Amino acid sequence: MDIQATKLLLFSISCLTKIGVPQDEADLISKTMLNADARGIHSHGFMRLPVYVRRIQKGLVRSEALITTLRDEKAIALLDGNGSMGQIVGKKAMELAMEKAKKYGVGMVSVQKSNHFGIAAGYAMMASMQGMIGIVMSNTTPLMPPTGGAEKVLGNNPLAIAAPTDGRFPLLLDMALSNVAFGKIVYAKTMGESIPEGWGADREGKPTRDPAAVVEGGFVLPLGGPKGFGLALMIELLTGVLSGGVFSKMIPSFYDFSQKQEIAHFMIAIQISSFMEVQRFREQASTLGAYVKSAVRASGVEELYLPGEIEFLQEEERMKNGIVISEHVLAELNQLADSLGVPALYK
Numbered sequence: 001m002d003i004q005a006t007k008l009l010l011f012s013i014s015c016l017t018k019i020g021v022p023q024d025e026a027d028l029i030s031k032t033m034l035n036a037d038a039r040g041i042h043s044h045g046f047m048r049l050p051v052y053v054r055r056i057q058k059g060l061v062r063s064e065a066l067i068t069t070l071r072d073e074k075a076i077a078l079l080d081g082n083g084s085m086g087q088i089v090g091k092k093a094m095e096l097a098m099e100k101a102k103k104y105g106v107g108m109v110s111v112q113k114s115n116h117f118g119i120a121a122g123y124a125m126m127a128s129m130q131g132m133i134g135i136v137m138s139n140t141t142p143l144m145p146p147t148g149g150a151e152k153v154l155g156n157n158p159l160a161i162a163a164p165t166d167g168r169f170p171l172l173l174d175m176a177l178s179n180v181a182f183g184k185i186v187y188a189k190t191m192g193e194s195i196p197e198g199w200g201a202d203r204e205g206k207p208t209r210d211p212a213a214v215v216e217g218g219f220v221l222p223l224g225g226p227k228g229f230g231l232a233l234m235i236e237l238l239t240g241v242l243s244g245g246v247f248s249k250m251i252p253s254f255y256d257f258s259q260k261q262e263i264a265h266f267m268i269a270i271q272i273s274s275f276m277e278v279q280r281f282r283e284q285a286s287t288l289g290a291y292v293k294s295a296v297r298a299s300g301v302e303e304l305y306l307p308g309e310i311e312f313l314q315e316e317e318r319m320k321n322g323i324v325i326s327e328h329v330l331a332e333l334n335q336l337a338d339s340l341g342v343p344a345l346y347k
């Protein structure tokens with residue numbers, strides 16, 4: 001079903017404010033889910049809302065953010081999210097990184113004791129919209145085994161990099177370091193669909209196309225095998241270890257409602273004007289993109305796309321014409337509305 005963006009946004013804000021989330025924070029959290037669904041990243045969209053609400057209700061996540069500064073020295077800072085919603089912590093961290101980049105040429109902010117922050121792209125694009133390069137990393141609950149292993153030791157730790165251009169869209173890379181985000185496998189299970197080969201393995205480490213076998217004790221598989229696992233390991237180092245927070249097997253599942261999660265982030269903002277004139281960078285970045293777009297196409301390929309371009313185009317269309325929400329997710333959202341005493345989306 002296609003639902004207008006404004007209707008979804010207001011619904012989500014109503015649910016969050018009902019459980020004590022301040023209006024401005026509910027607005028930000030809801031917009032991150034809206035942008036995810038609009039970009040076709042349903043694993044981080046409104047299917048997360050019932051889980052966010054439940055974690056807040058159980059006291060596993062703060063209903064109102066409390067962010068404290070543990071260290072602040074020139075171009076770096078260390079923040080403590082104190083169990084706040086990751087979207088609020090992530091925005092604060094990138095804002096501080098950009099503030100430092102304006103003064104020192106680069107700003108780096110490490111975060112401990114945060115929570116799931118949605119799609120990493122949004123924080124990286126905060127920097128690109130200010131004429132900077134944004135780099136964002138986060139750890140997650142363990143989902144992937146080491147090469148040849150059959151035990152979860154690392155999350156599929158997302159990485160996003162955004163840079164401004166003089167075209168319609170920034171250059172944007174936003175990826176998990178598994179072949180696919182775990183949330184997409186959860187979404188496939190919710191929809192009763194099989195998954196492509198290479199997305200996951202069962203609890204014995206055997207490749208499977210059954211999303212339930214992955215979700216219920218199995219694993220997602222690292223992007224590019226040992227290379228993807230190695231990169232995920234380094235992101236774990238730059239997030240959980242460098243922040244002084246928790247990491248690897250210390251992090252419980254997002255769906256474990258008996259324990260708090262403590263997620264770590266690392267935000268970097270680079271002031272382009274410290275290296276070169278920003279407009280020249282924008283032009284050169286667009287030239288780089290044009291080399292990709294104008295490359296000779298393989299047989300049967302109609303158009304070549306830059307990383308992130310398809311999602312930007314989807315976002316434009318869906319924000320105008322409606323956000324795709326599956327019947328199953330809609331039912332869960334209406335069930336949530338009933339439990340909170342707020343108006344349902346559709347019956």
